[in-house]
Amino acid sequence: MAEITVAAGGPPDALDADLGWALGVVFRAYVKSANALFHDLPGGPRGYQVLAAAAQETPGRQGALAQRLGIDKTVMTYLVDDLEAAGLVQRRPDPADRRHKRIVATDLGRATWRRTQDLLDHAEEHILAPLDPADRTTFRDLLRRLAARAQSLDPVADTCQIVTDLAPDDPAPRRPRHAPRP
Amino acid sequence: MAEITVAAGGPPDALDADLGWALGVVFRAYVKSANALFHDLPGGPRGYQVLAAAAQETPGRQGALAQRLGIDKTVMTYLVDDLEAAGLVQRRPDPADRRHKRIVATDLGRATWRRTQDLLDHAEEHILAPLDPADRTTFRDLLRRLAARAQSLDPVADTCQIVTDLAPDDPAPRRPRHAPRP
DNA sequence: GCAGATAGTATGTCAAACAGATGGATAGTC
């Protein structure tokens, strides 16, 4: 329990400076935990997120929910299908605009959400374990700020600007896929 | 620059408390930017990570690198194939143990890495833009600590413990996939 | 009403991930 031994015992790993690497590792750890937690729930972690959004009073439109959760709308259809089949949510056409469908949680859905939320809290604390309580709060706050901002704007537009500014030529041509070798 | 206006102007979005949601949003924003940046590089963002690891002096074994980067070993094979075909890295059998293959960057690979690293720095700063410099440093530090720890231990084992402790029954049966409806 | 736009749905294609098996190479054992 004392020794950590980061893989190859790596002193000269300049990889740590890479924000993307750290983000990926933490995100994968979260997804892995969430997958283990929610393997009973239809749709896994995403099913939980939809259920959570549905259970929290604001019956949003299906499309807006998909955008906010970063889920493709076609995937959202089957996700809600499964949740509905399990009796956790209901699709109700918006009386004001019957094109929209509001996703509302049933009583069973709300109960299930509360139960899984407890599990999730444990898992989250487990991931944040290496930080002391004050740092956990700080991290959550900073991350939430980043997420709120990242969602409001399109990152590709600005990034493409950077690309065209700094990298005018294409050294490596794009290969279609990996070819089977003789 | 003053107003933020989070998407739908959402006051009643209790979703913000969800760590997984925030992680997902930020991570997706990063991947999106990185994809736009690295669409010339074989393998995209992952190709960059492999190249970065190869360019930074520590010619690690291919398997250890895959584990550290969170890439499946079979994927790593084709990733290195593509990078090698582009002349960015070389596979060299470890003289000490010829089962291992060390991934070393060529001169072209090092040059390419340096160039793309500049791009990446811009993109990272772009994502961290909503935070002031002090908070950026704090965030990077906290995230790095979490990543270092998350990688050393298997999250599933402990999480399954939580599951068996708190959720003994399965309310929703697992559906194989989405069935086409009649 | 009719044209255009929008939300959700259905369908098809494709890339990525995972599991299992194979081949080459090493280490320990007798």
Add this chain to the structure above:
DNA sequence: GACTATCCATCTGTTTGACATACTATCTGC
């Protein structure tokens, strides 16, 4: 010195999931 066990990289096949496209129902404007 041969035998077994182990390990790494590779190959193969399967499956999951994401995306692009087209379609239907509905709303808004004229």
